[in-house]
Amino acid sequence: DCSRTLASVGLMVTRTLGMYNIDAKPLAVANQDAAHTVYKATFDDADSVVVLKEFKAVAGDDRIDSFLYEAGILSRMNHPCVARAMAAFLDDERGDAYLEMPFYAGGTLKQWLNVEAGRPMEGKKRALAALARGLEYVHAQRVTHCDVKPDNAVVERGSGRTVLVGFGLAAPETGSRDSGTVGTPAYMAPELVNNGEFTAKADVYSIGIVLNELARGNSALASRIVTTSPDVTVSTNLGPWVNQRGIFSLDMRNDVFRDEKVASAQKWLRHGGGQHFELGIAESNLFLMLA
Numbered sequence: 001d002c003s004r005t006l007a008s009v010g011l012m013v014t015r016t017l018g019m020y021n022i023d024a025k026p027l028a029v030a031n032q033d034a035a036h037t038v039y040k041a042t043f044d045d046a047d048s049v050v051v052l053k054e055f056k057a058v059a060g061d062d063r064i065d066s067f068l069y070e071a072g073i074l075s076r077m078n079h080p081c082v083a084r085a086m087a088a089f090l091d092d093e094r095g096d097a098y099l100e101m102p103f104y105a106g107g108t109l110k111q112w113l114n115v116e117a118g119r120p121m122e123g124k125k126r127a128l129a130a131l132a133r134g135l136e137y138v139h140a141q142r143v144t145h146c147d148v149k150p151d152n153a154v155v156e157r158g159s160g161r162t163v164l165v166g167f168g169l170a171a172p173e174t175g176s177r178d179s180g181t182v183g184t185p186a187y188m189a190p191e192l193v194n195n196g197e198f199t200a201k202a203d204v205y206s207i208g209i210v211l212n213e214l215a216r217g218n219s220a221l222a223s224r225i226v227t228t229s230p231d232v233t234v235s236t237n238l239g240p241w242v243n244q245r246g247i248f249s250l251d252m253r254n255d256v257f258r259d260e261k262v263a264s265a266q267k268w269l270r271h272g273g274g275q276h277f278e279l280g281i282a283e284s285n286l287f288l289m290l291a
Contacts, residue, residue, distance in 0.1 A: 017091045017098065019043060022052060036168065040103055049105075050086070055097040066168070067097040073170050074099070076141055081134030083165040101165075106157035110150030125224065127155050130162035132207065138164065139200040142173040146198060148206035149187045173200060189237075201237075208237035212244065228277035230286040233266060238276065243267045246274035 020041040027038050041052045055067040067088075074085035087100040106112070112127050131153050138145055145152075145167065152166030185193070189205035192198050211225065226248075229236040249270030257264040279285035 015043075015087050015089050015100070017089075017096075020050075020052060027051070043100070049103045051101045051103045053099040053101065055099075064097055067099070070167050070170065071099055073143060073167055074101070077138070079134060079137040080161060081130045081163055082137055083163055083167065102163075104154040104156050104163055106155035106160075108151050109153035109155055109162055112155050126160045127153075127162040128210075130160075131164060131210075134162065134164040135203055135207065138170075139173070139203070143170055144173055144198055144200050145170050145203050145206075146192075147184055147187070148203045148210075149184050150210060151184075171198070205237045208241065211238070212240035223275075226275050226277070228279060228286070228289065230279055230283040231281055233276070233278060239266055242276045242278075245276060246271055247276050247278050248272070248274035 020043055022039050022041040027040055036053055036055045039052045039054065041050055042048060043050050055064065071085055071088045074083060077084050083101055085099050085101055088098065090097050109127055109131060131148075134153075135145065135148065145164065146169040147166055148164075153162050153164050155162050187206040187209045189198070189202040192202055211227070222245075227238055227241060229238060233239050233242050243266060247268060247270045250272065251270075252272075253270035255268040256262075257266070257268055277289060279289065
């Protein structure tokens with residue numbers, strides 16, 4: 001049964017809804033669609049603040065299956081920059097399911113990067129780097145998040161550590177689903193939009209969109225980010241960032257594509273203020289640069 005399945009992946013299943021004091025208003029980071037809602041709650045006493053993710057029971061729906069799947073994924077995670085499930089249980093009276101996870105009081109990464117302009121730049125840099133480390137770990141577990149965006153990362157107050165959350169659409173490393181159910185359109189890779197097929201590269205594309213938002217914002221943090229890749233820009237999803245920030249060169253070099261009137265979505269103007277090192281398709285160039 002459901003409880004046995006949850007216990008088999010190491011989750012605590014003996015808790016009940018009556019053990020929690022739940023805030024009436026959902027959290028701002030909640031995904032308040034028909035599938036689930038996220039609440040802040042206290043467990044037993046006011047010193048134990050947690051997050052409860054509620055999966056409403058609907059006749060003929062597969063939300064309990066979704067609950068079990070997400071619980072199974074989060075039970076495998078063991079990284080400081082990735083959300084983890086501490087308990088999971090069913091409310092026998094209403095038939096709803098719940099995941100208990102840690103509560104982080106620092107707000108979302110979106111708030112850190114775009115709204116809270118007074119936060120120190122070094123803290124924002126650490127937060128963005130932590131998101132990338134968390135995603136790297138998730139991919140190492142052969143899981144694709146499928147909905148990476150600043151709203152699906154929370155920042156720990158004080159340390160600035162970013163924690164990747166929002167695993168409701170996570171899936172095995174590769175696969176396909178109905179494109180209408182996968183991800184947030186503004187952050188979705190083209191392959192997801194077109195046919196629903198995905199790999200971990202779809203998450204990398206989403207990180208590129210976050211970088212592009214930083215570039216357009218012209219913040220102090222964006223001006224300090226430098227990118228590179230051992231492959232051409234177009235195939236590494238850095239195109240929008242490069243178009244906004246330029247390619248680094250010791251001397252000014254014109255955009256040869258525009259000079260020759262060759263159609264291209266990329267802007268190849270090179271100058272001393274550029275923030276991307278274009279290495280071409282050559283891993284050896286990357287090693288030479290790192291040396």
